[in-house]
Amino acid sequence: MLTIAALICGLIFGCGLLISGMVQPAKVLAFLDIFGAWDPSLAVVMAAALAVSVPGFILAKRRERPFLATRSAWPTKMRVDRPLLIGSALFGIGWGLVGLCPGPALENLATLSPRLIVFVVAMAGGMMLHDFWPKYRPRTRHERVLATATDG
Amino acid sequence: MPASWTVIVAAGLLVGFGTRLGAGCTSGHGICGIARLSIRSITATVVFMFTAIVVVALTHHVIGG
Numbered sequence: 001m002l003t004i005a006a007l008i009c010g011l012i013f014g015c016g017l018l019i020s021g022m023v024q025p026a027k028v029l030a031f032l033d034i035f036g037a038w039d040p041s042l043a044v045v046m047a048a049a050l051a052v053s054v055p056g057f058i059l060a061k062r063r064e065r066p067f068l069a070t071r072s073a074w075p076t077k078m079r080v081d082r083p084l085l086i087g088s089a090l091f092g093i094g095w096g097l098v099g100l101c102p103g104p105a106l107e108n109l110a111t112l113s114p115r116l117i118v119f120v121v122a123m124a125g126g127m128m129l130h131d132f133w134p135k136y137r138p139r140t141r142h143e144r145v146l147a148t149a150t151d152g
Numbered sequence: 153m154p155a156s157w158t159v160i161v162a163a164g165l166l167v168g169f170g171t172r173l174g175a176g177c178t179s180g181h182g183i184c185g186i187a188r189l190s191i192r193s194i195t196a197t198v199v200f201m202f203t204a205i206v207v208v209a210l211t212h213h214v215i216g217g
Contacts, residue, residue: 013179025153032201032208046182053187061188075185077175080195087174088181092200094166096207097159101178102171105164115153119164126168 002068014107020045023107025099032096174200 021027022045030039065071077084095101098119100108105123108116154160171177174196176185181200185193
């Protein structure tokens with residue numbers, strides 16, 4: 001049941017990225033190009049996504065546990081720390097260079113474009129590099145589980 | 153997509169490493185995190201939007217012209 005729910009959620013998310021144009025690197029770069037031919041339309045996408053997700057999260061928070069799991073796994077970190085700032089800054093640089101963030105990059109794999117495949121392999125490499133970095137290396141099983149759970 | 157393979161690989165590494173270290177991306181922090189009114193996610197979104205805008209400004213108007 002959980003797998004079916006995940007499939008449906010992925011399908012809806014993927015359709016959203018596709019229809020809104022988030023999967024087109026050129027459109028993303030035009031959105032980020034505020035000093036040039038700025039295309040602000042993706043801001044509407046974000047606003048629309050929040051209009052749905054804000055009430056969704058409010059409803060989810062009211063529940064004692066999710067429909068399909070025994071307990072909720074809300075992010076526990078509250079403090080803005082150095083890894084958050086450095087990580088986000090690095091991600092922004094990569095995003096600005098190519099116009100691809102992880103979700104749209106994976107969805108774009110369907111095009112089988114060699115450039116896309118190389119990008120996704122490099123992205124996976126970056127994630128593995130982080131996980132093998134001595135300082136951040138998860139030591140216990142619990143830490144490994146936490147490492148795969150993001151804030152969002 | 154940029155013409156240079158070096159840029160593609162570098163960007164991929166940065167996106168992978170950065171989203172892992174920063175514990176989220178455009179969807180994770182930008183949508184889910186902001187929807188929960190998380191201070192961490194709002195900060196992360198401001199930071200990655202800022203660096204991305206700076207990089208686009210530099211590559212489109214300063215270096216690439």
